[in-house]
Amino acid sequence: MTTEKVSQVGISCHEPTLDPNSNSFLDYLLPSRPVFQTLSASQLKSLVQDKMHQTTDTARLSATEVPKRAQSTMTQAQRKTSSASNTAVGQMQSLLGQLSRTRIVSDVKLLAQAPNLILSGLSARGLDDRKLLLEQLITLLASMPVASNISQKLSDALIRIIWGNLPHPPVSFMGRAYRFRRADGSDNNIINPKLGASNQPYSRNVQRTQPQMVNLPDPGTVYDLLLARDSFEPHPTGISSLLFNFANIIIHDIFSTTREPGAHSAINQHSSYLDLQVVYGANMEELQRVRTGTLGLLKADAVGDWRMAMMPPATAALAVLFSRSHNIIAKRIYEINEAHRFDDLEGESLDEELFGIARLVNCGLFLHIILRDYIPVILNTNDAEWYVNPLDQIKNIGGFGSLERGIGNSVAAEFSVLYRWHAAVSRMDEEWMNDFLQSQFPGKRPEEVSSREFVDAAAALKSQFHHTDPSEWNLHNWERDGQGKFNDGLLAQVIKDAVQDVAAAFRARGHPSWFRPIEILGMLTARKDWALCTMNEFRHFLGLKTYSSFSEWNPDPKVYKAAEMLYGDIENLELYPGLMAEEAKPSIPGSGLCPGYTISRGILSDAAALTRGDRFYTNDFSTSNLTSQGYHYCTTPQSGSHGLMGKLIMSTLPGQFPYNSIYALFPFRVPDRTISMLKEKRTLEHYDTSYPALARNWHVIESYSSSKHILEDSRYFVPLPSTKYDENLMTSAIHSIPRWQDEVSDFYSINTDTLMKEHSVSFSPSGRQRIVDLLEVVNTVSAQFTSMLFALPTCGSHGMQLGVSPQDLFATLAKPLAYAMYGSFDFQGHQTWQLEEQAEVCTRSLKNLIWARLHTVDGLLSPVFSLVQGISNVVGGPGNIAVNDLAKQFYDTLFASGKNNDELVEDCLHMMVSMTATHSLVLMQAFKWFLDEENAEHLSAVYTLAQKNEPASNAELRNRIMEAYRLNSITPPQGKFALQAVGLTDVDGNKVHVQVGDGVYISPSALYRDPHLSQDPERFSPSSKTPVCLGLGDTPTQLILEVALPAIAKQFFKHSGLGMAPAGPPPVVNDAGPTLNEKLPYFVSNQGSGYPLPINTSMHVIYEA
Structure with missing residues (x-):
């Protein structure tokens, strides 16, 4: 039969109407017609495919038909899932299996492929189980002769599918003992x-079969001829020395080889995991030395690895x-107390729980x-959104099981050699090393220091640290304050200087002179103790x-020529010098680190x-183990970059880097290269490229009179960002x-009552108790x-059917206000970029x-539709x-x-932004105070007022709301x-001298609870004269609040x-503030992130209908 005739048959087959309620999909595809018995298997396959394409209920759009927004928001994993889930294949193979029982099919190859195709179809991610494909397969098997060959093959395929869904053996156990990392x-x-635990042997990856030279060259001679630096050559990609200092953290986290007498160099004293043992220590004894034993915290600026004192x-x-980061995380997790998981814990149990979670995060x-951050620079991917992610579950080809993960690791001795990246040491770090080692070996040159002398000096230094508490360790002669912390400015300067310090290029004859005894020791260990493979054997292995x-x-x-003289035959070239002196890769897209070719390939495999x-x-790695907030924090890139290094730097060194500084956001490249990259991407104008200046001096103001002066006198104090706003006009x-x-x-009364009825749900069997989200x-x-x-x-507003929802409008108005509130606090740099970016888009x-609205009111309708429709995409048509x-x-x-319309736009914008989101800020804090059991008597008084409907009772209700807010307020006014x-x-009457450019932070307690304003500022006093609205927006906002707050509150309080x-x-988390004692509060969203205003969060209250 010709292809054309098959096509005609296919057309006739589509004529009957499919009744999904009575006919199965298989019956529909194969009506009992003699013509099908004459088709070859390949023709039948083509026909069935055509049939399925026409009956599928899933619209398959081409890439050009998918809106750009949808394309940009679809994740890589979602694209994989969408592509893999091909339900038609599974249905087709079920059909062919049925054919093998009822008809003679000549295409044996097609029948043989059926089980594998079923595996591919039914094991794909995102399989729509509502199609009941698995059930159709089971039904088919039940109707087939048990002894038939195809039945056995399909049965085997079914078992593979259901067996492959689960890991064998299990990869994770329940219980607290398995949730957290062990010290070792x-x-x-x-x-x-x-x-992979500490104090376990290194593994060996490569079998050595090449005979070893009888007379191996002297390692000192090898160093002098192949490795010794003859000159400094800057790194071709412009990588900063900070990247290699970060590499030091990684390398010393997973490698620790002892050379002490009686110890065996085959033992790795550290674990084979990236578990930050340089911070936490490599065993329980070291871990306990860095912990405080309370609330999961580490001692101030303590690290667990003494070798950090021998590093740049x-x-x-x-x-x-990273030590500081742990404590920030532990405090935040405890404050949030997600799902009340810490309520029943105290003492040691609480300490262990918090520590375990904080370490995971x-x-x-x-x-x-x-x-x-690190690998993208190594790969020179130029700040691309894509990155190498080896963590996700990956289905095996054919659909049977998944690529292994979470099965453990053991670092190999070969990679201990591979990571000797001494050639990349920068000039600045080389100078530090020269000074440090000359102080350890006074009067000696590098070539005069033996490997044994170096080992003895290191052992003596280790002994000094071992007998000192880590919170007192002398790292680089940095002074600690009374709390044991190093100076923020000093640490920041070290980081800044390393960012602008270019590393050296990988190359032969590039190792600084003081590495001579270290390299000799390394070569002897690789040669004698480990008997590692040759260079060529390692390349063959890779x-x-x-x-x-x-x-x-x-x-x-x-x-x-020098290597040839030393080794004679390329097959004799040892791994150590072979890796260190190999020709370096060029700097091109995909190659940024530019080490030797073999190192470049090896590090990717090891990273995986x-x-x-x-x-x-x-x-x-889950939200159940890390908490939602912790998971979000450690996986979400810092705004302004695709990495998280900026988050680490700015959260642990608050105020030391501008929020948009390339020194914090792109610290692994020298500034010149980062500037070139940003120019190429046309985003340079968004970044601060200058060397970060000293941190701004902030003054915490705790006096009401000074606070009033700061907020009202624009001659002396301005906010950032500042805006022009005609309060008098808007008030008029x-x-x-x-x-x-x-x-x-x-x-407010009518709409609040309506919303409560619409959004409340029954909270009791009788239906009398209702629950509603007050914030919503x-x-x-x-x-x-x-x-x-x-x-x-x-x-839904004033009769409109089109437009944005009130919830979306609120979020759009809240974001500029959030930036206005917290955008000036430069000690919150890790938060500022996102606040500013969101504010800009919404504004x-x-x-x-x-x-557009001003023009419609002014009668100029014609240009409005295209403007609003095309630009703001909000107004839907003439009805709006x-x-x-x-x-x-x-x-x-x-x-x-x-005024012209441009000026009025600014006035309207400022008023609506200031006015809209302030309601929930006040009412949430007031309701929290009233609904506290300790304040029951005041709640009773509010109930009584809510039943009345007269101006005097409304005024008193407003006063009580504002008084409750005064006592419970936590949000500071805008910084100036x-x-x-x-x-x-x-507050004590002392003079505070504020210099030009200094910041002033007004404490909420100063603004609302100054003892000079009241004899007992902590006592609830509805007649309090404290003008709490001073910190709550402008005059128009306060006018609306005075009327709106009692009108809204009454609808809640009128219910018993x-x-x-x-x-x-909703929980509140305290982030870095202007001082250690003054923190900046953030309301925690339902997803675990913090925000200056209570949006994307809930506060449910119960009432009787």
Whole structure:
């Protein structure tokens, strides 16, 4: 039968109507017609494929049909899943299996392929089990002769599918003993607990078969001829010395070989995992020495590896930053107390739980810096969003099982040699090394120091540290303060200097002179103790072409002729010098580190083994073990880059780097190379490229009178960002509305009541108790009022059917306010970029929307539709142009001022941003105070007021709300900066001298609980004269709040039985503030991230309907 005829048959087959309720898919595909018995198997296969394409219920769009936004937001894993899940293949193979029982098919090859195709189809990720394909296969098997060949093959395929879904043996166990890392790294592989643990032998990867030379060359001569640095050559990719100092952390984390008498060099004293043993120590004794024993914390700036004192200053500084990071994480996790997991723990149990979680998160941060900062520079991927991710589950080809992960690791002796990256030591670090070792060996030159002398000196230094508490260790003569911490500015300068210090190029004859005794010792260990393979044997092991000559290994005549003289035959070339003196790779896309070719290939394989083999980075790297907040923190890149190194630097050294500094965001490249990269990407204008100046001096103000002066006197103090805003005009516009107070009160009362009914759900069998999210109601009604006052197109507002939802409008308005509140606090650099970026996007959209609205009110309709439709994408059509009477009156006053529309846009934007999100900030804190059991009597008084409907009771209710907020407020006002020197008075009456450029931080307690304002500032006093609105926006905002707050609160308080839901209020986490004692609060979202305002979070309350 011709192909054309098959096509015609296919057309006739599509004529019957498929009834999904009565006919199975297989029956539909194979109606009982004689013509099918005449088809060959290949023709039948083509026909079935055509049939399935026409009956599938999934629309398959081409890449050009997918909107760009959808393409950009689809993850790599989702693309894999979408491609792999091919349900049609599984259905087709089930069909062919049925054919083999009922009809004679000549294509035996096709039948033989059926089981594998079923495996591919039914084992694919994202399989839609609602299609019941597996059940169809089982039904088919049940109807086939048991003894048939095809039945057995399909049965085997089924078993492979269901067996392959689970790991065998298991890779993770339940229980606290398996949730956290052990001090020595044991139990990473739960079947072989000692695999990769500390004090276990190095593994060997390569079998040596090449006969060893009888007379091997003297290692000192090898160093002098092949390795000794003859000159400094800067790194061709412009990698900074900080990258190699970070590499020191990695290398010393997984390799620790002792040369002490009586010890065996085959033993690795550290674990084979990236578990930060340089910080935590390699055994229980070392771990206990760095811990405080309370709340999971480490001692201040303590590290567990004495070798950090023998590393360049930037290496030690990085270790200290990871130590600090642990404590930041532990405190934040404890404050959030996710799912109340710490409520029943205390003492040692609480300490162990917090420490275990904090270490997992801190190591997760370490890992993702490696994957997203370190390796991308090594690969020279130029800040691409893509990165090498060896952690995810990967299905095996054919669908049977998955590529192994979480099975443990053991570092090999060959890689201990491979990671001797001494040639890359920068000039600055070489100078430090010269000074340090000359102090250890006074009067001696490097060639005069033997390897034995070096080992003895290192042992003596180790002994000094071993007898000293890690919190007192002298690292590079850095002074510690009274709390044991090193100076932030000093550590920051070490990091900054390392960023702008270019590393050296990998090359033969590139090793600094003081490495001579170290390299000799390394060569002797590799040669005598470990008997490692040759260079060519290692290349063969990696699947690389072996070298046929010394000139192929390194074409530099000075190098290859010296090597040839030493070794005679390329097959004799030892691994150690072979790796160190090999020709370096060029600097090209895909190659940034530019070591020798063999090293370049080996490090990628080792990186995969170190990460994918680690159970705590794969199978047990979960929100249940790390908490949602911890998981989010250690996996989310720092805004402004695709990596997380900036997060580590800015969170542990607050205020020392501008939030957009390339020194923090791209620290593994020297600034010149980063600037070139950003120019190429056309994003340079967003970054600060200068050498970071000293941290700004901040003054904490705790006096109300000084706070009032700071907030009101613009001659001396300005915020950043500053905005121009005509408060008087906007206040007049509000007052111009007839009965404006009644209008505002009625709007909030009616809409709050409606929202409570819409969003409440039953909380008891009787249905009397209801539960509702207070923040959802307050945020929504606030956005609805803004929409009404400014006539914005919001879904469901004033009769509109098109537009954005009130929830989206609220989020859009809240983000510029969040930036205005916290954007000036430069000690929060790790948060500022995201706040600014979100604010810019939202501000631009809001300005376009307001501008369009002003023109519609002004009668200029024609240009509006295209502008709003195309730019802001919010207004849906003519139905959204109508303006309500209240908004008309409001806008008439604005137009009467004579200002142009651009000026009015700024005024409207400032008012709506300031006004909308403030409601929930006040009411959440007030309700938390009232619903505390200790304040029950005050809650009773509020209940009584809520039942009344008169101006006096509304005013008293407002006073009580504001008083509760005063006592429970935690959010500081916007930070300000001094334009000129000025003297202030602190709470004790002392003078505070503020210099030009200094920052002033107003403590919430100073603003609202100054003892000079009240004899008992901590006592609830509804008649308190403290003007708490001073820190809550501008005059128009305060006008609206005075009316809106009691109107909203009354709808809640009028219900009896009001109380906090069992989950409690959203947690608050304290981040770095201007001083150690003054922290900046963030409200924790449902996903675990912090934000200055309570958005993307919930506060459920219960009441009786």
